[in-house]
Amino acid sequence: MDAKQISTYVSDIIEDIKNNGDKAVFKYLKKFDNVDLSKRGYRVSQKVIDDAVKRIPKLLKNVIKSSYSNILAYHKYERSQIKKRWNYVKNGLKIGQFYTPVESTGIYVPGGRFSYPSTVIMTAVPAMAAGVKRIVMVTPPKNMNDTVLFSAKLCGIKEIYCIGGVMAVGALAYGTKTLKKVDMIAGPGNAYVNEAKRQVFGRVGIDSLAGPTEVAIIADKDVPADYVVADIMAQAEHDPLAKTYLLCEAAEKISEIKKLLPKEALKQLKTELCSLNKAVGIVNNIAPEHLELLVKNYQVLLKSVKNAGAIFVGYQTPTASGDYWAGPSHVLPTNGSAKFSSGLSVMTFLKRSAHIEMSKNNKKAYKTIADFAQAESMQYHKKSAEVRYLIPSFFANRKGRTADI
Ligand SMILES: NC(=O)c1ccc[n+]([C@@H]2O[C@H](COP(=O)([O-])OP(=O)(O)OC[C@H]3O[C@@H](n4cnc5c(N)ncnc54)[C@H](O)[C@@H]3O)[C@@H](O)[C@H]2O)c1
Numbered sequence: 001m002d003a004k005q006i007s008t009y010v011s012d013i014i015e016d017i018k019n020n021g022d023k024a025v026f027k028y029l030k031k032f033d034n035v036d037l038s039k040r041g042y043r044v045s046q047k048v049i050d051d052a053v054k055r056i057p058k059l060l061k062n063v064i065k066s067s068y069s070n071i072l073a074y075h076k077y078e079r080s081q082i083k084k085r086w087n088y089v090k091n092g093l094k095i096g097q098f099y100t101p102v103e104s105t106g107i108y109v110p111g112g113r114f115s116y117p118s119t120v121i122m123t124a125v126p127a128m129a130a131g132v133k134r135i136v137m138v139t140p141p142k143n144m145n146d147t148v149l150f151s152a153k154l155c156g157i158k159e160i161y162c163i164g165g166v167m168a169v170g171a172l173a174y175g176t177k178t179l180k181k182v183d184m185i186a187g188p189g190n191a192y193v194n195e196a197k198r199q200v201f202g203r204v205g206i207d208s209l210a211g212p213t214e215v216a217i218i219a220d221k222d223v224p225a226d227y228v229v230a231d232i233m234a235q236a237e238h239d240p241l242a243k244t245y246l247l248c249e250a251a252e253k254i255s256e257i258k259k260l261l262p263k264e265a266l267k268q269l270k271t272e273l274c275s276l277n278k279a280v281g282i283v284n285n286i287a288p289e290h291l292e293l294l295v296k297n298y299q300v301l302l303k304s305v306k307n308a309g310a311i312f313v314g315y316q317t318p319t320a321s322g323d324y325w326a327g328p329s330h331v332l333p334t335n336g337s338a339k340f341s342s343g344l345s346v347m348t349f350l351k352r353s354a355h356i357e358m359s360k361n362n363k364k365a366y367k368t369i370a371d372f373a374q375a376e377s378m379q380y381h382k383k384s385a386e387v388r389y390l391i392p393s394f395f396a397n398r399k400g401r402t403a404d405i
Pocket residue numbers: 032033109110111112113114116119140141164165166188189190191192193210211212213238239242289330331332333334
């Protein structure tokens with residue numbers, strides 16, 4: 001399917017969910033995921049969650065908890081760096097700004113090809129740290145396993161639904177009898193999921209379009225080839241649509257790496273022989289989801305990077321460190337959207353409001369406002385400034401209703 005066909009296909013499914021709610025959800029669960037949940041429903045019960053938690057081996061629990069605590073610490077720190085409120089006073093005018101979290105969010109945890117318990121943490125923790133009250137997790141039936149449920153419980157998620165793909169996005173955006181509408185949808189997914197998020201944007205907020213994964217690697221002549229091969233394969237294994245780039249200053253290194261890669265991975269790889277400086281320019285144009293600077297002297301290069309979702313610096317830092325454990329969310333903009341958007345973070349779930357307070361002393365300002373309104377022929381905009389300093393009895397002295405505009 002080309003992009004236009006996907007768009008129509010997705011909008012038909014969303015329309016069906018909008019008009020037929022749960023009935024349509026059950027139909028698509030059967031069609032795309034081959035499960036019949038019409039009797040049991042698609043909300044996961046507390047008992048199912050508690051039983052799953054009991055079955056998780058201690059070692060795995062500790063692995064997930066270690067990742068959770070790093071990711072929570074990072075996002076709590078990020079929250080502490082965002083000023084809650086600020087204001088200033090100038091010529092009697094008080095102006096300020098404050099942030100509030102969205103009240104509810106859906107988090108989409110993908111799960112067609114692989115199961116992603118890490119994505120549960122990478123989406124829920126930033127929302128928690130932002131102060132979102134209602135976090136609703138959706139994931140395809142195939143992905144509803146013990147590890148995913150344990151991760152959700154660790155993040156304090158109480159509402160979990162066994163539903164994925166376009167229908168999950170449609171149900172979150174429009175609501176069904178089972179699932180109450182949310183204000184925002186965050187999280188990565190395949191091309192259908194991303195198109196669905198794009199289409200419901202406006203009715204709900206979305207984070208960014210995080211689709212098939214990507215990595216660009218800038219490598220110097222001394223990089224161990226094994227590091228590059230492993231890091232290319234790591235992102236290629238997500239999806240045949242994943243894209244990988246290698247930009248290297250040494251022709252021999254490129255051919256050494258290519259010889260070590262399987263044929264399938266070569267189809268997903270683009271290579272460029274160029275200086276390290278030129279490589280940064282090319283990468284800024286690609287705007288990859290992940291950028292690895294596998295070079296000895298990375299400080300200068302790092303300063304020139306403008307467009308990348310997350311940057312992994314130095315030989316010792318694989319993309320997998322960010323995928324699982326370091327702290328920042330692994331939900332990052334793909335397909336060039338790092339040119340204008342950022343990875344998921346506390347900021348994703350915050351809204352900004354400005355507040356303005358005028359006083360009688362602002363006479364000159366009222367006059368300016370009235371004059372600007374006059375220039376737009378907006379009579380009542382003008383009056384709303386004038387009544388406050390010039391003609392306070394304008395409406396009170398009139399007989400009858402104010403004329404319709
Ligand atoms: N950028 C990131 O942060 C990030 C993180 C993790 C994963 N990913 C990416 O997320 C993607 C996950 O994709 P996925 O497919 O494995 O899981 P997914 O959850 O996005 O999609 C699976 C669901 O799609 C639906 N579906 C399947 N075929 C369909 C069809 N023909 N029409 C309509 N709906 C259909 C089904 O309901 C299925 O359950 C991968 O590309 C991976 O690289 C990105």
